[in-house]
Amino acid sequence: MKRNLLHSILLLSGLLFLAVACDKTETFDDKWQLDNEAQFARMAANTGYTKLNSVSGKGYIMYKELEQGDGATPYFTDEVKVLYTGWYKNDWSQPDSYTNDKGNLILNKIIFDSTANRNNIPSTFSVKGVVDGFSTALQHMQVGDKWEIWIPWKMGYGEAGNNSIPGYTTLVFEIELVDIVE
Numbered sequence: 001m002k003r004n005l006l007h008s009i010l011l012l013s014g015l016l017f018l019a020v021a022c023d024k025t026e027t028f029d030d031k032w033q034l035d036n037e038a039q040f041a042r043m044a045a046n047t048g049y050t051k052l053n054s055v056s057g058k059g060y061i062m063y064k065e066l067e068q069g070d071g072a073t074p075y076f077t078d079e080v081k082v083l084y085t086g087w088y089k090n091d092w093s094q095p096d097s098y099t100n101d102k103g104n105l106i107l108n109k110i111i112f113d114s115t116a117n118r119n120n121i122p123s124t125f126s127v128k129g130v131v132d133g134f135s136t137a138l139q140h141m142q143v144g145d146k147w148e149i150w151i152p153w154k155m156g157y158g159e160a161g162n163n164s165i166p167g168y169t170t171l172v173f174e175i176e177l178v179d180i181v182e
Contacts, residue, residue, distance in 0.1 A: 033168035036153055039092040040170045043150045054136045054155060061133045062150040069144020072180055074127050079181035080138060081122035085114040086173045088165065112165055122178045131156050137175060146176040 040062075043049055049062040055076070074080050089096075089108050096109035115123055127138045133151030141147060151171040153159070161167035 029166075029168060032166060033153070035092055036088075036168050036170040039089075040150060040152045049150065052136060052140055054132055055139060056132050056136075058132055059152055059155050061136050061152070061155060063137060064148045065145065066148055066174070067144070067146035067176070069142040069146075069177065071143025071177075073140065073142050074138055074177070074180045076128050076135070076139060077126070079124060079126050081124050081178040081181060082138070083115045083120060083122050083176040083178055084173055085111060085116060086171060087111045088169050088171055092170075110164075112163075124181060131171075133171065134173060134175070137173075138177065141175070141177045143177050143179055146174070149173050149175060 043062045044051065044060075046062070049064050051060050052063055053060045087109055090106075090110060091108055094106070094108045097105060097107050100106050115121060127135050130138070131151065133149065133155035136155070137147060137149045149172070151173070153168045153170060156169060156171040157165050157167065159167040161169065165171070
């Protein structure tokens, strides 16, 4: 009798666990986060990019040097002049733009900020005043360097996002360090 009672309790516990586990519905944020993490993992495995640990200890970015500079390297407390373009994709499995099955042109690469939209005038800001991933890159660049960097969401705008950038977004920047402000 005790054995039957124990089996019944275990069976009911198992069924309750399955019901609770199956009740979780995947949300848009869950899928978005998983897609963005998978894309960053693909970049981390790409031998054309180099891993760069954050000084903050919050993770790492991936970068590829596009042009090599030979100037000074800024400190965390410096102000810099930078040319840049920041973007992400709505669907990492698709090209920058494509035609969907209904014949509509889909602009998949979302440029959220660019000095190109401001007559290529470099932006001036503090190295410590930008997201961790951007700051990490700047602290390892030399004046004249041009890099493509990939920033995981934890070192970007986090789970909350920022303005038009959804939370959990992998960010990509092309950065040119123009000068360190004296």
